[in-house]
Amino acid sequence: MKRHLSILLIIMMVFSITPQAFAKEKDEKKSAELAHEAKSAVLIERDTGQVLYDKNSHEQLPPASMTKIMTMLLIMERMEQGKLKMSDKVRTSEYAASMGGSQIFLEPGEEMTVEEMLKGIAIASGNDASMAMAEHLEGSKEEFVNKMNEKAKELGLKDTVFKNPTGLPEEGHVSSAHDMALMAKELLKYEKITSFTGTYEDYLRENTDKKFWLVNTNRLIKFYPGVDGIKTGFTQEAKYCLTASAKKGNMRVIAVVFGASTPKERNGQITKMLDFAFSQYETHPLYKKNQLVEKLKINKGKEKTINLVTSEPISVLTKKGEDIKKIKAEIKLKKDVSAPVEKAQALGTLTVKNEGKLLVESPLVADSDMDKAGFWTMTKRTLSHWAKIME
Missing domain, CATH: 2.60.410.10 (D-Ala-D-Ala carboxypeptidase, C-terminal domain)
Structure with a gap:
């Protein structure tokens, strides 16, 4: 009789615990698969900064053009302070025009407005536009890089060391998924930035014979509803990276992937993270x-x-x-x-x-x-x- 009662109690305990245990195990397994092919990744909710998913998020890796998140942050900060306007003219130096990689093909001495330069940085990932803005704001690459590192320190970023404003390969130029997410969180305080980072295509030099078509390097802007930024990155060393932002209803999330093997793999993992966030969580605005x-x-x-x-x-x-x-x-x-x-x-x-x-x-x-x-x-x-x- 005692034996039968013991067996009955065990069965009752199993059935009372199993649904919750299975549900928890299912959630954990689903979460673990979000970015299993990336070197590192993180998913946060923007307003609170709460981490919803983490994979090696403090590992120091080359950020490639995701570096430009900090470049754009310093530009937007200067505008917020009233020390820079969208209509201000920016002159391109020979050094800025000589940048390799992604560019908008600025010529030495060519002038564009801050607004046009931001388009070139946010949409086309222009290294030349990034350097031109860096020199315009601080007078030299070196002084601007000092400001980048000062801002990183101010934000409490311990995994990041900047050597340039573009993300072009340079020894010791590193960041992490955690730090990129916090930089993006800070950049998104400036609501106007998404009018640049969330634009899929635009033009520069429209009224000239050198009209230049810009197409966003972040394809999710076109194919995932709610995505409006922020910055892709690729070098042979860094592989395919992306810091993405998406908003649905009251909720905005930031997903970061470092080191994916292909653009398709990178976008797929970001998509999984965004789906997970929007299906599992909700944001309650206070201010x-x-x-x-x-x-x-x-x-x-x-x-x-x-x-x-x-x-x-x-x-x-x-x-x-x-x-x-x-x-x-x-x-x-x-x-x-x-x-x-x-x-x-x-x-x-x-x-x-x-x-x-x-x-x-x-x-x-x-x-x-x-x-x-x-x-x-x-x-x-x-x-x-x-x-x-x-x-």
């Missing part, structure tokens, strides 16, 4: 980019306070069907901030927690420049202050 969150007092400023806004979209990610529990946002502001203040300067932090667990940490930034107050403004404030005390 839009540039949403006013707080006002901060500025010492000796032209105005007494400045608006602090979100620097990126802020969301919470869950498995599909999961409830959002106790979400709490906390704001921490810098103290004793004095003018001058630059637009986009980080002056606070917004954190989002779920039952005490940190989900998101994002900078709050100034929505405009603020100069120091002039003599008469400071005098009026002082007199007004004393008048209130004397009342």
